Amino acid sequence: MELDVLRLTADYYHKLLDAELHINEWVQDRLFIAEPFFRFVSVYLEPSNLFNVLIPLLGICGQDLLTHLVCALSLVSAVSSFEKWIYPDWRPLWRLRELYANEYAIRPGVALQSHDLSCETSGGLPCAHSMAWTALLMVVSMHLPMKNRSSSWRLTMYGLIGCCILSMWLSRLYLATEYLHQCLLSTYLAISLLASCQRHLNSLYSRRCSWAVLMVLLLGCLAMAVYFLKLHLDIDPHWSVRQAFKWCSEPTYMRHESSPIFLLARDLGNLMGVALALPVEQIRNNNSKYSHRFVGIAIVELLNYILRLGTPKQHGRFLFLAYEFIRNALHSLILVKLLPKLLCRKS
Numbered sequence: 001m002e003l004d005v006l007r008l009t010a011d012y013y014h015k016l017l018d019a020e021l022h023i024n025e026w027v028q029d030r031l032f033i034a035e036p037f038f039r040f041v042s043v044y045l046e047p048s049n050l051f052n053v054l055i056p057l058l059g060i061c062g063q064d065l066l067t068h069l070v071c072a073l074s075l076v077s078a079v080s081s082f083e084k085w086i087y088p089d090w091r092p093l094w095r096l097r098e099l100y101a102n103e104y105a106i107r108p109g110v111a112l113q114s115h116d117l118s119c120e121t122s123g124g125l126p127c128a129h130s131m132a133w134t135a136l137l138m139v140v141s142m143h144l145p146m147k148n149r150s151s152s153w154r155l156t157m158y159g160l161i162g163c164c165i166l167s168m169w170l171s172r173l174y175l176a177t178e179y180l181h182q183c184l185l186s187t188y189l190a191i192s193l194l195a196s197c198q199r200h201l202n203s204l205y206s207r208r209c210s211w212a213v214l215m216v217l218l219l220g221c222l223a224m225a226v227y228f229l230k231l232h233l234d235i236d237p238h239w240s241v242r243q244a245f246k247w248c249s250e251p252t253y254m255r256h257e258s259s260p261i262f263l264l265a266r267d268l269g270n271l272m273g274v275a276l277a278l279p280v281e282q283i284r285n286n287n288s289k290y291s292h293r294f295v296g297i298a299i300v301e302l303l304n305y306i307l308r309l310g311t312p313k314q315h316g317r318f319l320f321l322a323y324e325f326i327r328n329a330l331h332s333l334i335l336v337k338l339l340p341k342l343l344c345r346k347s
């Protein structure tokens with residue numbers, strides 16, 4: 001009985017995936033004129049660029065905003081990478097190509113164009129771009145001065161946020177990297193995560209460092225346990241990478257930096273940096289002059305850029321992952337803890 005229910009649910013889900021391919025096709029057919037914009041959105045507003053460029057830039061406005069952004073996005077991005085690691089879901093192009101390759105399957109009668117940016121190597125659910133972008137917009141909106149504002153001002157602001165999120169969804173649909181339901185669910189997940197964190201934000205900020213470090217280490221163990229459990233159950237832990245290799249039109253379009261294991265190292269690194277920085281209750285209100293903040297953040301980001309250029313990609317996977325973990329941990333630790341301390345001493 002239970003097995004039947006599971007089989008029915010899986011069948012229904014696969015039918016939904018096949019039907020949704022028409023939405024990707026519609027977006028590609030009707031909105032091709034906006035292709036440069038969609039490329040811009042997917043390339044420049046992707047999670048790594050948010051961490052390395054947009055968050056530090058926004059952080060010039062105040063330490064409280066910077067701390068909130070680093071903590072919220074590290075958490076949201078880590079949840080997305082864990083989901084991709086535990087259960088990598090289909091992407092539209094993989095599914096379509098599989099259907100055409102399988103002689104017994106019913107052809108959906110859809111044609112999708114593949115792009116260089118379509119060669120993602122992680123699963124489709126959740127859409128990391130939509131999750132991180134939604135979280136960033138929500139956090140920024142929480143720090144806008146809302147008191148004494150008219151309702152039409154608020155409405156305009158929420159309308160603008162909605163348009164920004166919609167642009168990200170359309171960009172991912174156009175590049176055929178995600179299904180519509182994956183984008184919608186990701187935005188929903190990001191908003192719910194932020195809402196529940198918001199309720200415990202003050203207690204999170206005043207937590208002890210050792211407690212948080214232990215949590216991040218446990219998460220690392222969980223990731224390893226999932227890997228070995230999958231091997232034990234004969235499930236390929238790198239299924240999504242293999243799908244990308246199989247169906248990407250040009251293997252050189254695939255990037256090391258987007259493989260699920262790299263995403264985990266990056267996001268656990270960010271979380272570790274935040275954990276080491278705790279407690280930040282006092283320090284997050286250390287506001288110094290904008291000019292000092294600008295110079296301080298510019299120096300940190302210049303160093304971070306140099307370290308990114310020096311990423312050892314040709315010396316084996318372990319070194320690559322360890323380097324990224326440490327670089328990201330240092331980056332968030334400096335932004336959340338060391339920078340405000342230094343700036344406070346200067347002013």
Ligand SMILES: O=P(O)(O)OC[C@H]1O[C@@H](O)[C@H](O)[C@@H](O)[C@@H]1O
Nearest residue numbers: 046047048126127128129177258
């Ligand atoms: O899940 P998405 O939106 O297709 O993105 C896939 C990956 O794309 C990469 O460009 C990002 O750096 C990753 O963080 C992200 O996970």
